[in-house]
Amino acid sequence: MAVTTVASGTQTATIGVLHTIATETSANVYCFYVDMRNMALGDVTELFAYVQTLSSGTPRIVYNAVYAQPQQEPIKISIPLPSDYEIRFRLRQQEGTGRNYDWAVKTLQ
DSSP states (O other): OOEEEEEEEEEEOOTTOOEEEEEEOSSEEEEEEEEOTTOOTTOEEEEEEEEOSSTTSOOEEEEEEEEESOOSSOEEEOOOEEESSOEEEEEEEEESSOOEEEEEEEEEO
């Protein structure tokens, strides 16, 4: 199985804002990677993935994870998420000082 990066970058979080990181529309299995190394005491960050069930449907949350404080294992990886329509990845820092988060969306082929 090959792993391919389909999108990547760095998101500077604004506290309380739900940032859309990437939206993919090709049928595939995706994983969302986020580097949390910049988190500090008092920070709380959420990761989300939304998928569309039907071709005419609205994307809904299928994955959500919440992380607080500095992380011993700073790179977080979502479960593999199959999508045949649209998948959207989002990040929201709820507490603390806005941090920079390196991220990537990868496919498993």
